[in-house]
Amino acid sequence: MSPSLYADHLRTVLARYEAALAASGFDQAVVHSGIPKVAFQDDYHYAFKPNPNFLQLLPLDRHPGCFVSISIGKKPQLIFLQPFDYWHVVPEDPSGDWVAHFDITVIRTPAEAKSVLKLTGKAAFIGEDSAHFDDWGFAAFNPQTLLAPLHWQRGLKTAWEVENIAAANRIGARAHNAARDAFLAGESELGIHYAYLRASGLKESELPYGNIVALNEHGAVLHYTELQSKKPAQSRSFLIDAGANVNGYASDITRTYARDKNEFAELIAALDVHQLKLIDAVRPGQSYVDLHIAFNRAIGGLLKQFGVITIDGDSAVEQGITSTFFPHGIGHLLGIQVHDIAGRVADPQGTPNPPPAAHPYLRLTRKIEKDMVFTVEPGIYFIDMLLNELKAKPQAAHVNWAKVEAFKPFGGVRIEDNVLITDGTPRNLTREAFAAV
Structure with missing residues (x-):
């Protein structure tokens, strides 16, 4: 895929976020990629399916535990989970033309994200599993005033x-x-x-x-x-x-x-x-x-x-x-x-x-x-x-x-x-x- 097409795409999506943030009264949107789901009374994980709002921002479709933070007028921040794990294949370092568009911090455990993520003003969390983040300081979880215009605009493809x-x-x-x-x-x-x-x-x-x-x-x-x-x-x-x-x-x-x-x-x-x-x-x-x-x-x-x-x-x-x-x-x-x-x-x-x-x-x-x-x-x-x-x-x-x-x-x-x-x-x-x- 053309790097310029992706750059234009991200610019369009970030502009949508900034307009939605301003209109809804939020200062920051934090988009979580998701957490793998475990089968009931088992230790088997279902195939991971990422948060589609996260996936629209960058081509990481197999990466749980990651965050993208978007604030008005700032370069988006990617918190990238690369765990110490000898049971599974560990994600490689972020690579590709898209990485230049993000400030990237690599973490080794999901808990590290709380200290790395800098919440500013009124921050909204976008994603599933919100109960895991109740004490992180978010002002709202998946507020419709923020999400509705983003979802509407997602109907128009870059x-x-x-x-x-x-x-x-x-x-x-x-x-x-x-x-x-x-x-x-x-x-x-x-x-x-x-x-x-x-x-x-x-x-x-x-x-x-x-x-x-x-x-x-x-x-x-x-x-x-x-x-x-x-x-x-x-x-x-x-x-x-x-x-x-x-x-x-x-x-x-x-x-x-x-x-x-x-x-x-x-x-x-x-x-x-x-x-x-x-x-x-x-x-x-x-x-x-x-x-x-x-x-x-x-x-x-x-x-x-x-x-x-x-x-x-x-x-x-x-x-x-x-x-x-x-x-x-x-x-x-x-x-x-x-x-x-x-x-x-x-x-x-x-x-x-x-x-x-x-x-x-x-x-x-x-x-x-x-x-x-x-x-x-x-x-x-x-x-x-x-x-x-x-x-x-x-x-x-x-x-x-x-x-x-x-x-x-x-x-x-x-x-x-x-x-x-x-x-x-x-x-x-x-x-x-x-x-x-």
Whole structure:
């Protein structure tokens, strides 16, 4: 990654902090990387997941016990924990172009941080595990008056953040292709997952989320993560939702495949065409809720086209039929977190902006702005639980249940791309990545 891009990124993020500090009446923000979590009644640590607020400041995604201190008009301070530890690999000295932007103090035990950290005036702590720091002199822990504007602005990505997400898409695309080949070779879900890991070069703990690797009917489970080791007698279809991490920034990609040239393969291709068409039409100023509803209408049209329903797409949306086949939101903000924060707020003050009652699972309700990165992931699924509910309603008369039964053995189809909003046609980071590999 370009050193100048990171320098510009840090300058932007620090300016956001200074403005938020001044507006909220705090003099200092201390951002903690986090503490590893221990399993209940055990001495085993879960894989460390850093505080995303810390990770936005510098590319240290495997370093617990560190602090960044930010004060108005001062160079940020990094307190870097490099413990004496013969049980584990000790972190190397901080290195890279980013270190020039911090005053760095290395400590050997977590307790040393209290004396090294210089609290000035009214200081706010940002992070988890606040009970560990009750007696350190902080004026507040995670105050919303400070965090809300920072989280709102995190929805707008710097050029450095975009390049990290783009790089994570390239890794993901390469690994997705390997997973597709493993499916075509007849591998089990677990075997496909291993193929993905090998191609990505990532350990399982380094993935941004647990891979969804679903064969046949398992594609109807939205978050299917069972990873069965037994090969099915017949692999009819394959849905994979999997990403990668670069400097803590995630990609989130879904693809669906059919083994044979059949009507399910045609459904995948038709959904792909609609997805690209609607993505290309997205512009700043539009409502993401409206984008979600537009995709619902498109899905209603596809259900009619493939004979699943007998009424037009608009009527299917109005009667609530499409939510049976498309029961989740069209996407979410993407960045340090796979479901990046502040998607359901109306303003920088954090005023709640919940999704409409008809679409309760929509994770993003904000107006679309330039420099946002979000996912667009339409899907059509044949989920027994939801289909049984629909059968009990009057709207069941508008469904061709024989066609539903024909599609059920394939589970479902989802296609997910990561999209950067520009002044013109959006930049599809996922399609770029697949073209590159």
